[in-house]
Amino acid sequence: MVGQGVLRECLLDPDVDVVQTIARNKSAIRHSKLREVIHQDFWSYAAIESALSGFDACFFCLGVSSFRMKEDAYKHLTYDLTIAAATTLARLNPQMTFIYVSGAGTDTSEKGGSMWARVKGKTENALLRLPFKAAYMFRPGIIQPLHGARSRTASYHLVYTLAKPLLSGLRRAFPNAILTTEEIGLAMLIAARNGAPVPILEITDMRSILNSRT
Secondary structure: OHHHHHHHHHHHOOOOOOEEEEEOOOOOOOOOOEEEEEOOOOOOOHHHHHHOOOOOEEEEOOOOOOOOOOHHHHHHHHHHHHHHHHHHHHHHOOOOEEEEEOOOOOOOOOOOOOHHHHHHHHHHHHHHHOOOOEEEEEOOOEEEOOOOOOOOOHHHHHHHHHHHHHHHHHHHHOOOOEEEHHHHHHHHHHHHHHOOOOOEEOHHHHHHHHHOOO
């Protein structure tokens, strides 16, 4: 959902010249700014390296649910996959700002009891060591999907569908617990353009970035 949100904001922003996505299948989106690169192996980018240079920012929004997954399998789909892409991009684009969608509760000590939080923390730590111009870890909590964004995880989609009538009210009551896909996308774009005050952004930090525009 976050990827759909930031893609929408990039396409709407007049200061963004080109948006390139890497995916296994073409999307239904048609836009003059959008270039789609079809690629199957997300652990190796040698075949498409020629299409990966010259970019100012990467918004890395891939992720899977850890539900019923063993740690090795989750690590392969979270840490290994992310670092394969980031290492390639850092080599080709040292001027790049890399923004990673992590999650509230991520454990950067890598020693806590929550498997997913340890793996996410290991991923964050590795990304912050790479030679990018800047790297920011975004940790959203509850996300309210807007403008047609939807989770591709069936259980998440069901939860968001059932909770839809409540989320707007809850967001007004608890603004530091819930953000929309539009807000997260805008905050990511602002961080890519202007930087952010801290490398790891919790919900309150994202809200602060959004408020700084006014």
